[in-house]
Amino acid sequence: MVVGELAYERDVIVIGGGPGGYHAAIRAAQLGRNVTLVEQNQLGGICLNKGCIPSKILTQSAEKFTSFQEGENWGLEAGDISFNADKFQQYKQTKIEQLRSGIEALCQANKIEILNGSAFFLSEDKVGIENGDKFDVFRFKNAIIATGGRPEKPLWARQISDRVLDQHSISDLSEIPDKLLIYGSDYIALEIGMAYQALGSKVTLILDDGKEEFDFDQSICRELKRILKKKKIDVVRNSDVLELQRMDDMLTVTFTLTGKIDTISGTHLFVSTPIRPNTNQLGLSRIGVEQCAAGYIKVDYQSRTTQNHIYAIGDVTEGPALAVKAIKQGKTAAEAISGIKSESDFHFIPVVAHTQPPIASAGLTEKEAINMGYDIEIGQFSLSANGFSTLTGKKEGFIKVISCKEKQVFLGIHMVGTGAIELISAGITALEMAARDEDLIFPNYPHPSVNEGLLEAVEALRNQAIHIPPKSLKAQKIKV
Amino acid sequence: MVVGELAYERDVIVIGGGPGGYHAAIRAAQLGRNVTLVEQNQLGGICLNKGCIPSKILTQSAEKFTSFQEGENWGLEAGDISFNADKFQQYKQTKIEQLRSGIEALCQANKIEILNGSAFFLSEDKVGIENGDKFDVFRFKNAIIATGGRPEKPLWARQISDRVLDQHSISDLSEIPDKLLIYGSDYIALEIGMAYQALGSKVTLILDDGKEEFDFDQSICRELKRILKKKKIDVVRNSDVLELQRMDDMLTVTFTLTGKIDTISGTHLFVSTPIRPNTNQLGLSRIGVEQCAAGYIKVDYQSRTTQNHIYAIGDVTEGPALAVKAIKQGKTAAEAISGIKSESDFHFIPVVAHTQPPIASAGLTEKEAINMGYDIEIGQFSLSANGFSTLTGKKEGFIKVISCKEKQVFLGIHMVGTGAIELISAGITALEMAARDEDLIFPNYPHPSVNEGLLEAVEALRNQAIHIPPKSLKAQKIKV
Numbered sequence: 001m002v003v004g005e006l007a008y009e010r011d012v013i014v015i016g017g018g019p020g021g022y023h024a025a026i027r028a029a030q031l032g033r034n035v036t037l038v039e040q041n042q043l044g045g046i047c048l049n050k051g052c053i054p055s056k057i058l059t060q061s062a063e064k065f066t067s068f069q070e071g072e073n074w075g076l077e078a079g080d081i082s083f084n085a086d087k088f089q090q091y092k093q094t095k096i097e098q099l100r101s102g103i104e105a106l107c108q109a110n111k112i113e114i115l116n117g118s119a120f121f122l123s124e125d126k127v128g129i130e131n132g133d134k135f136d137v138f139r140f141k142n143a144i145i146a147t148g149g150r151p152e153k154p155l156w157a158r159q160i161s162d163r164v165l166d167q168h169s170i171s172d173l174s175e176i177p178d179k180l181l182i183y184g185s186d187y188i189a190l191e192i193g194m195a196y197q198a199l200g201s202k203v204t205l206i207l208d209d210g211k212e213e214f215d216f217d218q219s220i221c222r223e224l225k226r227i228l229k230k231k232k233i234d235v236v237r238n239s240d241v242l243e244l245q246r247m248d249d250m251l252t253v254t255f256t257l258t259g260k261i262d263t264i265s266g267t268h269l270f271v272s273t274p275i276r277p278n279t280n281q282l283g284l285s286r287i288g289v290e291q292c293a294a295g296y297i298k299v300d301y302q303s304r305t306t307q308n309h310i311y312a313i314g315d316v317t318e319g320p321a322l323a324v325k326a327i328k329q330g331k332t333a334a335e336a337i338s339g340i341k342s343e344s345d346f347h348f349i350p351v352v353a354h355t356q357p358p359i360a361s362a363g364l365t366e367k368e369a370i371n372m373g374y375d376i377e378i379g380q381f382s383l384s385a386n387g388f389s390t391l392t393g394k395k396e397g398f399i400k401v402i403s404c405k406e407k408q409v410f411l412g413i414h415m416v417g418t419g420a421i422e423l424i425s426a427g428i429t430a431l432e433m434a435a436r437d438e439d440l441i442f443p444n445y446p447h448p449s450v451n452e453g454l455l456e457a458v459e460a461l462r463n464q465a466i467h468i469p470p471k472s473l474k475a476q477k478i479k480v
Numbered sequence: 481m482v483v484g485e486l487a488y489e490r491d492v493i494v495i496g497g498g499p500g501g502y503h504a505a506i507r508a509a510q511l512g513r514n515v516t517l518v519e520q521n522q523l524g525g526i527c528l529n530k531g532c533i534p535s536k537i538l539t540q541s542a543e544k545f546t547s548f549q550e551g552e553n554w555g556l557e558a559g560d561i562s563f564n565a566d567k568f569q570q571y572k573q574t575k576i577e578q579l580r581s582g583i584e585a586l587c588q589a590n591k592i593e594i595l596n597g598s599a600f601f602l603s604e605d606k607v608g609i610e611n612g613d614k615f616d617v618f619r620f621k622n623a624i625i626a627t628g629g630r631p632e633k634p635l636w637a638r639q640i641s642d643r644v645l646d647q648h649s650i651s652d653l654s655e656i657p658d659k660l661l662i663y664g665s666d667y668i669a670l671e672i673g674m675a676y677q678a679l680g681s682k683v684t685l686i687l688d689d690g691k692e693e694f695d696f697d698q699s700i701c702r703e704l705k706r707i708l709k710k711k712k713i714d715v716v717r718n719s720d721v722l723e724l725q726r727m728d729d730m731l732t733v734t735f736t737l738t739g740k741i742d743t744i745s746g747t748h749l750f751v752s753t754p755i756r757p758n759t760n761q762l763g764l765s766r767i768g769v770e771q772c773a774a775g776y777i778k779v780d781y782q783s784r785t786t787q788n789h790i791y792a793i794g795d796v797t798e799g800p801a802l803a804v805k806a807i808k809q810g811k812t813a814a815e816a817i818s819g820i821k822s823e824s825d826f827h828f829i830p831v832v833a834h835t836q837p838p839i840a841s842a843g844l845t846e847k848e849a850i851n852m853g854y855d856i857e858i859g860q861f862s863l864s865a866n867g868f869s870t871l872t873g874k875k876e877g878f879i880k881v882i883s884c885k886e887k888q889v890f891l892g893i894h895m896v897g898t899g900a901i902e903l904i905s906a907g908i909t910a911l912e913m914a915a916r917d918e919d920l921i922f923p924n925y926p927h928p929s930v931n932e933g934l935l936e937a938v939e940a941l942r943n944q945a946i947h948i949p950p951k952s953l954k955a956q957k958i959k960v
Contacts, residue, residue, distance in 0.1 A: 019927065026946050048867075052928055057871050061554045067544060068556060074541045075568030076548060079559020088555030095871045102865070102947075109949035323927040331946075350926040360926065385582070387528075391537050391575045422902030425923075425931040429909045432923045443905075443912045446830040446840065447499065447803040448532055451905040466506050466811075467582075469589035 007139040010036045012337060013127055015119045015282070016146035018045020019052075020314035020326025022103055024144045027334035029110035036138060037107060038129055040118040044100050045148055046168060047323045053099060054171035055191060057092045059354035062195035066356060070393065083199050085174050092171075121283045124307060142309050142337045145282065145289075145297060146330065149275035149315030154208075157183070160246045163268045170270055177201045177268035181253060183241065184272030185214045187353035190224070192270050194355045197233050204234040204264055206253065208273070212237050216351075217365035217414040219380065219400050224416075227357075227396055236264065244269065275321035292318065301343040302336040303329040311336070324349060348431040352421045357397045360424035363412030363431050366402055375405040379437075379460035380476060383417045385467040386456075387448035394418040399457040401427075401440075408436045419450035426454060437461050487619040490516045492817060493607055495599045495762070496626035498525020499532075500794035500806025502583050504624045507814035509590035516618060517587060518609055520598040524580050525628055526648060527803045533579060534651035535671060537572045539834035542675035546836060550873065563679050565654050572651075601763045604787060622789050622817045625762065625769075625777060626810065629755035629795030634688075637663070640726050643748045650750055657681045657748035661733060663721070664752030665694045667833035670704070672750050674835045677713050684714040684744055686733065688753070692717050696831075697845035697894040699860065699880050704896075707837075707876055716744065724749065755801035772798065781823040782816040783809040791817070804829060828911040832901045837877045840904035843892030843911050846882055855885040859917075859940035860956060863897045865947040866936075867928035874898040879937040881907075881920075888916045899930035906934060917941050 014025045017039030025037040042049050061083075068081045107114055117131030127143065129136050151166040165173060167188055180201040182193045185208050197203045205228070207214070213221045228235055239255040239262075246252075252265045277295050284291060290298045290306040297305055297312035305312050311333035314326030328344045335342040353359040369376045380400040383389040389397070397417025403410050413427035430440055440458040445451045456465040463473045494505045497519030505517040522529050541563075548561045587594055597611030607623065609616050631646040645653060647668055660681040662673045665688050677683045685708070687694070693701045708715055719735040719742075726732075732745045757775045764771060770778045770786040777785055777792035785792050791813035794806030808824045815822040833839040849856045860880040863869040869877075877897025883890050893907035910920055920938040925931045936945040943953045 023946050027944065030944055030950070047927075053867065053871055056868065056928060060872055061556065064547060064551055064554055065556055068548060068551065068558060071544055071548065072567070073571050074544055075564040075566070075571060076541065076544055076561065077564050077567075078548060078561045081556065081558045084555040084557050086555070087552070087557075091553050091555060095873075099867060099870055102870075106947060106949060109951065324924045327927060328924055345922070346924065349924045352926040352929070387533065387579060388536065390579055390582075391533055392540055393575075419902040421926055421929055422899040422931060423905060425903060425906035425925060425934065426909050428923045428925075429906050429913075429915070429920065433909075433913050433915065433919055435909070435913065439913055440909065442825070443908045444804045444808055444826065444829045445905060445908075446832045446901060447527075447807060448536060449832070449901055451902060454905065464507065464510055466503050467586060469586060470510070471589065 007126060007137040010034055010138050010140050012036070012142045012144065012334070013038065013119070013138055013140040014144045014146060015127070016045065016148055016314070017043045017103075017114070018146060018148050018314060018326060019047045019323040020148075020330040021045065021144070021146035022107065023327045024146060024313060024330030024334045025112050026106060026110050027331045028337060029112050031334065031338035031340070033334070033338065035110075036113040036115060038115045038117060038119045038127075040116070042100060043103050043107075043114065044096075048099055048103075049096060050168040050171050052323055053096060054092055055188070056354055057095060058171070059191050059195045061088055062198035063354075063356055066198045073393065083176065085176065089174050118281065120281055121287045124287045125309075142311065144303075144330070144333050145279075145305070145310065145312040145316055146314050146326065147278040147282065147316055149277050149321055151271070151273045152276045153271050153273055154183075154241070156241055156243050157269065157271050160244055160251065162246070163251060164244070165268065165270045167272060167275075173268075177266070179266040179268070180204070181206060181251065181264060181266035181269045182272070183253075183269065184208050185211050186272055187215070187351060187355075187359065189270075189272040190214065190353050190355050190359070192272070193233055194231065197231050198356060202232075204236065204266065206236040206239060206241065206255070206264070210238055210240050216359065216361060217400065217412070218367060219398065220359060220361065220414055220416055223396070223398060275315050277316040279316055294318075299329075301345070303333040303344065304336060319346060320349065320351070322349065322351070348428050350424050350428060352424065354421070357394060357417045358420045359416050360420040361412075361414045362424055362428045363410065364402060365412060365414070369402055369404075369411050374411060376411065377403045377405050377461050378476065379403070379457045379465070381453050381456040381460055381465055381468065383450065383453055386450060386453045388450050388452070389417065391448065392418065399453045401457045401461065403437060403461055409434050417450060417453070423451055423454060426451070487606060487617040490514055490618050490620050492516070492622045492624065492814075493518065493599070493618055493620040494624045494626060495607070496525065496628055496794075497523040497583075497594070498626060498628050498794060498806060499527045499803040500628075500810040501525065501624070501626035502587065502810075503807045504626060504793060504810030504814045505592050506586060506590050507811045508817060509592050511814065511818035511820070513814070513818065515590075516593040516595060518595045518597060518599045518607075520596070522580060523583050523587075523594065524576075528579055528583075529576060530648040530651050532803055533576060534572055535668070536834055537575060538651070539671050539675045541568055542678035543834075543836060546678045553873065563656065565656060569654050598761065600761055601767045604767045605789075622791065624810070624813050624817075625759075625785070625790065625792040625796055626794050626806065627758040627762065627796055629757050629801055631751070631753045632756045633751050633753055634663075634721070636721055636723050637749070637751050640724055640731065642726070643731060644724070645748065645750045647752060647755075653748075657746070659746040659748070660684070661686060661731065661744060661746035661749045662752070663733075663749065664688050665691050666752055667695070667831060667839065669750075669752040670694065670833050670835050670839070672752070673713055674711065677711050678836060684716065684746065686716040686719060686721065686735070686744070690718055690720050696839065696841060697880065697892070698847060699878065700839060700841065700894055700896055703877060755795050757796040759796055774798075779809075781825070783813040783824065784816060799826060800829065800831070802829065802831070828908050830904050830908060832904065834901070837874060837897045838900045839896050840900040841892075841894045842904055842908050843890065844882060845892060845894070849882055849884075849891050854891060856891065857883045857885050857941050858956065859883070859937045859945070861933050861936040861940055861945055861948065863930065863933055866930060866933045868930050868932070869897065871928065872898065879933045881937045881941065883917060883941055889914045897930060897933070903931060903934060906931070
């Protein structure tokens with residue numbers, strides 16, 4: 001194999017075909033660039049093949065399962081309801097393949113060359129792409145690094161691999177765990193926990209890193225406490241995990257809790273852990289692309305690395321490991337390459353959990369706002385007083401808005417409840433447009449709808465939510 | 481009965497306890513008024529007891545029924561699924577009573593006096609309230625008329641009452657019609673049609689007044705054509721109904737279609753017709769409250785009638801017979817009474833249909849915008865290319881934005897698809913805040929979500945939707 005003998009010429013090389021990578025490639029092609037997209041596994045990346053998509057198929061299935069069980073109230077009668085894991089896996093696989101071939105077709109329609117192989121930088125303007133015994137060299141004007149990340153289990157969870165699952169391997173689980181232990185405090189831990197609980201697992205959540213709470217606004221954490229208790233999902237808080245052992249079909253986690261040693265056992269353990277950037281094989285040091293101590297590639301608001309013509313997007317850069325971030329950075333990078341001055345801004349990035357009920361959140365939490373020195377006002381509306389939530393029987397949850405007293409603009413919007421994920425975009429639009437309370441009070445909201453809960457949360461800021469009794473409105477104000 | 485002997489003194493009398501009335505009463509009480517709310521039937525009015533709420537319980541139930549039938553794909557197995565109409569009626573009744581007692585409790589908490597009886601004006605500052613042989617006189621500073629409306633069947637549909645249902649009586653139907661004929665072209669006709677089709681009825685829609693299309697944007701009508709065909713719901717367009725006959729258990733509608741006479745038969749007929757204002761018994765002419773020719777009470781943007789201290793809201797005023805309008809007018813009237821200068825504006829009132837899939841619409845349709853002389857641009861995104869819609873299998877529908885070419889602000893947003901009703905509030909917020917395309921392109925949208933469809937519809941305006949192939953993007957532009 002002789003390196004560098006003949007180099008193909010390309011405008012843009014995108015390394016990694018996950019959501020960030022393929023969005024970047026298509027936007028660059030739309031803007032007239034000649035683009036090659038390199039993927040070493042499967043188009044769509046972790047998000048489509050192992051992460052977001054399969055996990056949402058799981059949560060949707062779990063939600064349907066719950067809905068079936070509640071059907072009798074509505075006059076819907078059926079025999080015993082059961083979950084066929086094989087059929088579910090088939091459905092999942094069909095959908096993933098459908099979406100993957102969609103991406104492939106889009107790339108083709110945009111005249112993007114797709115290469116299978118692993119890429120690394122040979123110099124500041126060349127990458128080598130290796131696939132088996134095939135090796136090609138490409139010279140590029142611009143490169144976009146979108147190689148994603150991988151979950152890194154804590155040391156104690158690495159010794160035993162059987163039945164110890166992470167964000168990437170959980171999607172292939174083809175059985176319903178009898179007793180599922182979950183280590184984590186993020187939206188993924190909650191999604192997986194609630195989905196398997198709905199499908200029949202006995203679930204225990206162990207908050208990671210000795211935490212007291214989940215990674216959400218304190219009101220959401222309070223509501224979660226209630227919801228998890230009702231679902232009989234146990235939560236172990238403030239604990240330090242010491243070790244994991246396996247005996248026959250059981251895994252046992254040993255941890256300390258307020259100084260005492262305790263254990264908990266389960267048939268499976270799911271560990272939702274930080275994502276580490278996939279940068280090792282890229283040869284970054286060779287070409288002057290700087291990384292921070294934790295390994296993330298340093299980028300500016302246009303996703304430009306310390307080498308001006310090379311960009312990095314998604315999980316290889318710092319920030320939440322969310323596809324929405326990768327997508328935005330990908331489009332921004334492609335536009336920057338094409339001379340368009342767009343930028344990525346993640347102040348109001350949505351964090352959503354497809355839990356039962358779902359959670360959707362954007363902007364500052366109450367604690368963050370206070371810590372940043374804001375004098376805040378809070379409006380909160382419980383969905384138990386919302387007409388639509390009442391008629392559907394999905395009365396759990398609330399909508400909370402956090403507003404800056406001085407400037408009267410919204411700082412954060414947090415929702416728990418059926419419909420929250422779709423509704424959060426109204427909140428995000430308001431946040432991004434620096435809306436004031438009147439901007440959300442003036443519009444008309446469909447009736448009956450959960451949307452009216454957003455209106456009433458904002459009205460609560462002014463003591464004028466219709467479906468909150470006067471005393472509770474006053475109490476809300478005194479609390480803040 | 482001696483009228484006027486002793487008059488009770490009140491700040492505000494609200495006549496009618498539907499959504500408009502009780503919102504007005506509570507807002508007035510929040511603002512310190514002494515309020516009496518008069519209702520002759522049941523609190524919550526038609527909306528809660530006969531209209532919006534029961535119809536949404538029906539549509540939700542139908543949606544669940546469909547979801548059950550699709551469950552097997554997802555690995556959810558159950559025996560034969562059936563619909564128990566009695567249990568459904570029980571559920572419906574429980575929910576209505578729950579919501580009604582909620583309104584009652586809220587009124588009490590706000591120290592609102594609730595009177596049962598029918599009210600009419602004795603003079604410009606006095607109403608009489610009659611309940612059986614009890615009669616009381618109240619002197620008021622302000623009155624709010626919120627007596628609602630009633631559906632008025634066309635003449636040919638009035639002769640036979642058995643099995644001929646309207647918006648108010650359909651909710652008590654305690655069987656699934658074998659063959660349901662529907663006369664109407666509005667959201668209610670579609671909701672009822674699709675719900676009963678899902679529950680097993682053979683449904684035929686006869687567009688009212690000889691119409692060619694439903695009351696939505698032309699793209700929605702096109703999508704509806706496809707969806708209704710797939711559901712085997714027949715649609716009779718451009719027809720003039722001549723008469724209705726009954727023989728045994730069958731109703732037969734005779735109509736002319738392109739000059740020829742034709743008939744169609746069904747076991748039940750549902751007629752979704754215009755709502756006429758309930759004003760006859762109020763004695764309005766006595767006190768100088770003017771009505772237009774069709775009987776609606778004339779009001780300004782604060783819902784003030786031609787008598788400055790008397791307000792009218794909801795279905796007794798002109799405009800769409802929607803609870804959202806009544807609610808907004810009710811709050812505006814209560815605020816105006818209390819010296820607050822708020823106003824109602826219905827340019828961007830949402831019209832939603834809880835169909836399968838749902839429809840949500842706000843602002844101008846394409847045709848309206850063109851007729852008003854706007855030079856428009858259109859961005860449209862099919863949910864068949866949306867990741868979340870694909871994984872849930874709910875791929876029907878689209879999102880369409882209509883933008884003014886000159887000023888680059890949005891004029892209308894139209895959606896068909898699962899999640900549309902919650903998502904429309906993002907569109908409405910954008911419309912109300914005079915957002916430009918960049919205001920909806922800049923924010924982050926959760927991934928995967930139907931919300932991303934809104935982003936891509938806006939991106940399509942700029943030829944840069946990621947999940948639309950270049951040729952289709954160009955074709956969209958050429959079409960406009």
